[in-house]
Amino acid sequence: MIDQINYKVLWVDDDESIIDAYATLAEVNYNLSLDVAPDWxxxxxxxxxxxxxxxxxxLDANCKLNKSDSKPSEFFLGQASVRLSRIFGEKHEFIPWYILSAGTMNQFDTVLALINTEERQNMEFVWGELLYRKDSLGEDGPDALFKRIVEVSNDKTINKVLLRHADVFKYLGKGKLIDYVQARNYMLKMLSALYNPEENLNFEYEGNPLRKVLEYVFRTAHYYGLLPNECINNQGHIVLLDASRFMGGLNINCYQGRNVTQQIRYGTAGEGKDGRNGDSIFTQDVAMYVKNILDFSSSDSHTNRVEIYSIKDDxxxxxxxxxxxxxxxxxxxxxxxxxxxxxxENLSFHCIITTPQSGQVKADKKAVQDVTTKKKEVxxxxxxxxxxxxxxxxxxxxQVKGCCKLMPEDKQFMFKTIRILELKENDGIDSEQYPYIVSKLELA
Structure with missing residues (x-):
């Protein structure tokens, strides 16, 4: 017997020959209490x-709708699924629901396809499959169903998160628009920790999850032609600041070695700084939200890094x-x-801004002037x-020496004299001004 909380399950089935056997199986092996109803x-x-x-x-597939009915209704599943959706809407909360049936009713597959709505499909990631078969001993049988119910019941906060943020999770996960299971997992865990912190006391990730999810968003943008290859470095990482700038309608530099060969932007440049107020993918508000998250999160948090991140109380x-x-x-x-x-079509909006030395057409006079500014000696x-x-x-x-920037965590050395012990290359958007980052130092 499983040493867990006794979960209560509403089971709608009028077949008395199997009710006792299934109730015993659920209680003895899975600590589930089946509350039986013979009709909807x-x-x-x-x-x-x-x-x-x-x-x-x-739900059984072949059951009575009303107490007074003399026989099961072929419309049972259709009526019950509609009523369930209405109740969930009234209660502002979902309860995982399943079909446990022998599948012998007329047009069973057609009815199953009709009731497996987008709403139910969006929950499949957490709840599991809709259909389980009474006569199966495998992964689609009663044992598998009861085991799945226990697993889902152990973390009911997820159900609340999926309901409240259904318009977010419809885009996340396997087969979704942002086709990354890990992105969905990160968002589920972060929002679960927000809504029920008592259930998520040990909140730890390998790398900052905010930055990782943003990288999955940018990878999806690249897949749809909304982000150029220039925003991906030699290690396969998204250069997040460049990606943010490009989708925000700003110019980004293209390099050959340490030399800027050209710039690229989305659409036509505006009259403001770096082409601001021209064409862009992000709205001004969304661009600001993205920048805020990147400024807040750690720089060493790519989707293939393993640094441990935890939420600090302050x-x-x-x-x-x-x-x-x-x-x-x-x-x-x-x-x-x-x-x-x-x-x-999205790729067609990528505009190259060339330098005079390349001999190509100049797309933006101000951008060319910016690019061709004489570089200081490094x-x-x-x-x-x-x-x-x-x-x-x-x-x-x-910053120190006019060409080295300090890590944000080294702000305690501000206005002091330091000795540089180690340096690393800066591949950020300010690399021209600060080609090096001081990775190790000491007070001089």
Missing amino acids: ETAEEKLRVHFREYSAII IKELFFSYVLQLSHIIKWFGKYIEEHPNKE PTKESLIGSTGFVTNTGKFG
Whole structure:
């Protein structure tokens, strides 16, 4: 017998020959209590009175609709599924529901396809398959169903999350628009921790989950032609700041070695700085939300990194505010792709801004001037390591020697003299101004 909470399941079935056997199997092996209703009228009365007590609902395919009916109705599943959807809407909460049947009724497959609505399909990721067969001993039999109900019941918060954010999760997961199971898992866990922190006390991830989900969004944008190859580096990582700038309607640099060969942007440039107020994919608000999340999250959190991330108490309010902003970004992005699904058409909006040296047509005079500005002479790494310098404040981070930026976590060295012990290359959008990042230092 499983040493767990006894979960209560509403089972609608009028076959008395199997009720006792299944009730015993569920209770002895899975600690499930089956509350039997022989018709839908009785089942709905129980459901409305004890809605919060039920962990799952099981429907037979061939059952009576009303207490007074003399025989089962071929419309039972259709009527019951419609009533369930209405009750869920009234209660603002879902209960996992399943079909347990021998599948012998007329046009069973047709009826099953009709009741397996988009709403139910969106829950399949967590609830499992809709249909289980009474006469099966395998993965689609009663044992598998009872086991699945226990697994789902152990984390009921997920059901609330999926209901409240259905317009987000319709775009996430296997076979969805953002076709990454891990992105869905990250969002489920983050939102579950928000709505029920008591169930998610040990909240840890390999890498910052906010940044990882954003990278999955950008990978999807690349798949649909909304992001150029220039936003993916040699290691296969999305260069998130460049991706954010491109989709926000700004120019991004294209490099050959350390030299800028050209720029690329989405659509026509505007008159503002870096082409601001021209064409863009992101709205101004969405671009700001994306930038805020990138500024907040760690830089070393790509989708194939393994650093451990946990929510610190002093920033948990900020963290969850960004989780909700990320939910809005996903919802907005999903709608945008639905309206712009043509990859070739999306690619046609990628505009190259060339330098005068390349001999190609100049697309944007101001952008060309920006690109061709004479570069300052950069000291070598070897000459900088071991040297000392005074750290000044740029407003976002410290800088030393005019070409090295400090990591955000080293802000305690601001306005002090430090010795540079190790440097790494800067592949961010400010790499021209600060080609190196001080990865190890000490107070001089």
